[in-house]
Amino acid sequence: MAISLLGLSMLVFTISRVLPGNPARMALGARASEEQVAKLAAEMGLNKPLPVQYIDYITGLVVGDLGQSLQTRNPVLQDILVKLPATLELITLSLVLMVAIGIPLGVIAARNRGGMLDNATRVFAFSVVSVPSFFIAIVFQVIFGYYLNWFPITGRLSLEHAGSVTSTTGFMLIDTLLTGSLTAHADAWLHIFLPALALSFGGMGQIIRITRSSMIDVEGKDFIEASRGYGLPGWLVAYKYSLKNAFVPTLTIIGLLYAWLLGGAFIIEIVFSWPGLAKYGVQSVLTTDVNALVGVTMVIGLMFVLTNFVVDLLLDWIDPRIQLASDTA
């Protein structure tokens, strides 16, 4: 794992420093004078040799110093910590929706193999995998926001509640409860539902398909036949015995998807004006705020690597037959 992180830091550093273009010039814009650019370059340490810059950058990373954002003038780490909870809240709920809708659909498809429900689920799975997330987000906004007016379409909270909720954890669903305002809490749910659902679509298709195929693999096993022979009802066999054993491939993909959602959030946060890490990342891209961009990329890469590590541990715990290979460090 340490090696992956080191490699990641080199990759991100290379992208930000070695590729053409002077970050200081890009930050200040074309109209800045040469002196201004030189001064900022010196402040950013850009005039030192590259290996020295890399070592500076790594030492910074270790102590949590990601430099200063050229856009907000705050330390990048501080900016990221403020934005991160909004994104985590969004992708976590999205993952919950993905699993809560995807797994039952996969089980239903497997139990009706070859039938109408199976085919319908298959078409649904294909569709949700193929739909661009920004497109489904816009369609949701138009239908559920504008026409039906069931959900708000931007932000995390309505204006009338914004003043009364203090940010303790940064997670709006928790903060509104801590404030004790149930209307604000309900309001937060209304705000998060559409973006989370739109974000969950791509992965949901994969969960449906993998659950279906691993359920079918388990279906023919002796212990399933035996539990049927005891006269246990079909749904109980399906959920308690088949699903439990079919869960390992599903869990693996869920781990990958959690990290993948971070990428998907980039699009969804823009469409729904969700004030999270991804939106911050895109703004830093559009304003060529190099430090912020490097920070966001590093944090996302870190979460990606960590998630995969945690999934390996979980798999080891659920299924003792899987041994953690010693060289996955």
Place this chain on the structure above:
Amino acid sequence: MSTDTSRLNRIVSPSQRELWYRSYKRFASQPMSIVGATIVIGIILTAIFAPYVAPYPEHIGKYTNFANAYAAPSLEHPLGTDDVGRDVLTRVMFGYRLSLLLAAAVLGIGVPIGVMLGLIAGYTGGWVDAAIMRVTDTFLALPPLVLALAIASVFEPTLEIAIFAVASLWWTWYARLTRGLAASQRDEEYVQAAELAGAGRIHIMLREILPNCLSPLLVKMTLDAGIVILTGASLSFIGLGVQPPRPGLGTMVASGTEFLPQSWWISIFPGFAIFLLVLGFNMLGDGLRDMFDVEVEQ
């Protein structure tokens, strides 16, 4: 040597034609594969012949006709017109050209690089394998869209940069897939036979091992075409890909959002167009996977 083995194969196994026929039957038994193939072929033909079949070919660039702006779908403009009066159907047809170009270019650059590295890693093994796969894992440690964003952000946004950004990370999937395939083939008898016959390393990799990896690679490429198109469209949607007035599908969706919900067709139809093409590739790829009976992670 390889001719000897294939002659032997011909004696003990069904004829090539028989195998193809069986594969085709498997493919055709899934109605969705046929639907997918039809969608993909239809869209490719539309894209190729766009200058001849599009109703208003002059609408692809800086054309404006404000008198006819925001026109709802009608017989003259089946998908309506946009905010400056350009025909949306025409722009979607030309948008498909850019999307398919992106997919072809990304796979055209990424696949050969990934396949070569994968072959070398899988066939050679040892520290070469470890080094190549370590680099590959590093690239795979980031969501593709984030990495593409980071790369695209350093340059002026254009379609060409989007292609470069996506291609520069897409080879990793092929390196990993080919490495696994090559490593599993390394100890097969036909490879040992070729080694004994004194064949060179490059000959063994390209002429012996590679042909046995082709069907999983083909399936992966078909499924990937859809994902590459989605990634490219997402970059364009953010503003880092195709720039207006060029008719990129993602770009059209983004610029149409201003006119929602009244003039919904400006945004919704290009978005649906992307969906249709990606759906086609996914269905086709899934059918090919059944046909060749290979496991490919997506």
